Amino acid sequence: MDYETKLVFQVGLLLLPIFVVALRVLAILPSVGLGSSNKDLKSISDITSGTGSSIMVLLGSGGHTGEMMRILSNVDLSSVRRTWVVSSGDSSSLVRAKEFEDKYQQNGKTCKSSEYLTLYRARKVGESLLSSLNSTVRSFVDTVNQLRKLPELPSVLLLNGPGTSVPLAYILFGMKFFGLCNTRIIYIESLARVNKLSLSGLLLLPISDRFIVQWEQLYHKYKRAEYYGILI
Amino acid sequence: MPTVLITTGATVTFRSLLDYVVSPEFIENLSKFKVSRLKLQYGNEINPTTNEHVSRDYFERLVKQSEIVSKFQLDISTDRKSDTDGSITYSSTKYDFVLEAFPFSMDIDSHIRSADVVISHAGTGSIIDALKLHKKLVVIVNDALMDNHQAEIANEFAKLNYCVSHNVNELFGTEKLINSVRSLLDGSIQLTEFPANKKEIVESIIAEELQKAV
Numbered sequence: 001m002d003y004e005t006k007l008v009f010q011v012g013l014l015l016l017p018i019f020v021v022a023l024r025v026l027a028i029l030p031s032v033g034l035g036s037s038n039k040d041l042k043s044i045s046d047i048t049s050g051t052g053s054s055i056m057v058l059l060g061s062g063g064h065t066g067e068m069m070r071i072l073s074n075v076d077l078s079s080v081r082r083t084w085v086v087s088s089g090d091s092s093s094l095v096r097a098k099e100f101e102d103k104y105q106q107n108g109k110t111c112k113s114s115e116y117l118t119l120y121r122a123r124k125v126g127e128s129l130l131s132s133l134n135s136t137v138r139s140f141v142d143t144v145n146q147l148r149k150l151p152e153l154p155s156v157l158l159l160n161g162p163g164t165s166v167p168l169a170y171i172l173f174g175m176k177f178f179g180l181c182n183t184r185i186i187y188i189e190s191l192a193r194v195n196k197l198s199l200s201g202l203l204l205l206p207i208s209d210r211f212i213v214q215w216e217q218l219y220h221k222y223k224r225a226e227y228y229g230i231l232i
Numbered sequence: 233m234p235t236v237l238i239t240t241g242a243t244v245t246f247r248s249l250l251d252y253v254v255s256p257e258f259i260e261n262l263s264k265f266k267v268s269r270l271k272l273q274y275g276n277e278i279n280p281t282t283n284e285h286v287s288r289d290y291f292e293r294l295v296k297q298s299e300i301v302s303k304f305q306l307d308i309s310t311d312r313k314s315d316t317d318g319s320i321t322y323s324s325t326k327y328d329f330v331l332e333a334f335p336f337s338m339d340i341d342s343h344i345r346s347a348d349v350v351i352s353h354a355g356t357g358s359i360i361d362a363l364k365l366h367k368k369l370v371v372i373v374n375d376a377l378m379d380n381h382q383a384e385i386a387n388e389f390a391k392l393n394y395c396v397s398h399n400v401n402e403l404f405g406t407e408k409l410i411n412s413v414r415s416l417l418d419g420s421i422q423l424t425e426f427p428a429n430k431k432e433i434v435e436s437i438i439a440e441e442l443q444k445a446v
Contacts, residue, residue: 041432042439052445055438062243066357074431075438089280092242099338155445156438184441188434191356192381194388209444210437215388228433232360 028176030185030209030224045079052155052184053112054081059093060162067190068160069096070232078104082114083154087121087164094118117146119164140167147171153181159208160188161200173207186210189218189225191232197222233268233328234417237347239358242336245275245287246353248400249372252409253351254294256303259329261410265417269330271343276336287335295322304329341365349416351409354382354397359389363426368416369395370409376400393424 001009055077059065084097094116104111120135120142147153157172159165165187172183187208189201194215197205205211205224212226213219219227238253240246252258253272262270275287295301301308306322319334337343340361344350350362351370362369371386383399390397396412403409415421 041436044435044439044442047439047443052442055442062241063355063357066355070357070360071431071434075435077438080442156441158438182445184445186437186441190381191360192385194381194384209441212437228430229427230360230429231431231434232356232429 024177028173030207044076052080052182054083054152054154055156055158056083056085056117056154056183057097057158058085058160058162058165058168059090059097060160060164061087061090061093063192064160064162064190065090065093065096067188067232068158069100071160071188072100078107078111080155081112081152083117083150084114085117085119085164085168087162088118089121115150117150119143119146119168121164136167139164140171143167143171147175154183157183157185158188159185159200159204161190161193161198163200165200166203169204169207184209186212188212188231189214191215191230193218195221233266234348235269235271235346236262236267236349236351236413237271237273237343238351239273239340239353239362240275241353241355241358242276244377245277245290246372246374246400247290248374248376249353250274250291250294252400252403254291254300255298256300258410259300259304259331261407262413263327263329265410265414267413267417268328269332271347272331272333273336273340273343274333285335291333300331306331349413351413354386356385359385359395363389363394364428366425368423370412370416371395371397372403372409373397373399394426395423396421 057068057072059068086093086097097116101114120139153172153175157169159169169185172181172185175181176183185204185208187201187204187210189197189212191214193201193213195217197218205222210226211222211224212228212231213222214227214230214232216227219225238249240249259270274291277286278284279286300306301322304324305326306324309321309323310318319332322331322333323329344362344365344367347367349370350367351372352358352362354371354373359369359371371389373383373386386395386397389395396416398408398412412421416423
């Protein structure tokens with residue numbers, strides 16, 4: 001082999017993994033997929049045979065939890081398995097989730113099981129940079145460990161913008177990259193965001209399969225955003 | 233006899249709003265406009281290390297400092313069913329006025345239903361709860377909060393004429409709040425009806441994504 005052929009092979013070998021990774025990312029990246037054009041309203045209980053069967057809902061804290069529970073108050077989740085994710089120390093979100101579950105139990109209908117996941121909080125208010133870096137790493141490792149303990153990874157991840165959304169969504173996106181799950185990410189931006197997305201929203205825009213905003217201004221500003229009015 | 237409900241949020245004590253409303257002047261103005269019942273949700277902030285109820289301590293201190301109990305000859309009855317929903321009632325037969333104060337409620341909707349005017353902090357949930365029940369609403373923005381998206385949403389809703397909005401700092405020394413309450417009560421301010429939202433859409437989106445997640 002002459003020098004040039006060798007070089008071509010070496011460069012080729014070097015570029016191959018990058019090419020494969022890029023292809024895989026393109027395959028799972030929602031922004032390059034085709035948008036759904038279905039206009040009929042569907043109900044969850046009608047479609048669950050032979051499809052994804054579990055949902056993970058993140059309850060951030062105070063206002064985020066309040067919006068999420070209001071969004072879900074008209075959604076019937078009884079036919080899918082539910083995992084509620086709360087941050088450590090956030091007992092009021094846990095209470096809200098249990099209240100929601102109690103209503104299903106009281107209805108006496110047949111109902112899929114549910115569980116609770118408590119994640120180590122990524123960053124506390126007023127923390128120094130170094131210790132916040134430390135706790136971010138800890139929260140990342142903790143999240144991966146907790147997810148591995150679940151009997152199955154969620155089919156749908158529902159988020160509405162607290163800081164903890166970002167590591168959770170990217171970890172599941174990473175797992176999707178390696179073919180470990182096929183979690184669809186639905187992000188609903190907080191009603192408090194009128195003209196500008198939150199940092200979580202900006203970071204999650206590229207990897208969310210559905211990205212929903214609650215103000216028309218945001219819908220016009222971001223190409224992939226969907227808008228259906230106020231949802232809470 | 234109209235009822236006014238004030239909600240201040242659950243997580244952080246809205247001190248400046250409490251300062252303004254737990255005062256002889258505000259209560260006197262209310263009773264001037266024949267408001268006979270003031271319901272006050274004063275907050276549920278609990279210090280995680282000492283376990284002290286920050287909001288309740290602050291509220292009770294204000295009651296003492298403002299001397300409203302002696303000024304309005306209020307009788308106090310406490311109903312602390314549990315730590316989260318214990319309410320205190322201050323009632324005065326002489327002035328035909330009742331102040332009902334509670335830290336927070338799991339059933340805030342029933343309090344909203346009983347009110348003629350709601351004065352709410354600018355949290356999205358709280359605003360929406362009042363608008364959905366088609367209540368006359370005054371939103372008070374807390375300027376002390378770090379991220380002021382609350383101002384954004386309050387202004388936006390005020391622009392759409394769903395509510396009246398004030399910054400808490402512009403209340404002191406003025407009668408802006410009481411004037412808004414009065415104008416809403418006597419109908420000189422007419423608000424636009426809040427449209428019902430399409431909640432089924434969220435269930436439909438979840439259903440579509442479940443189908444794709446095979």
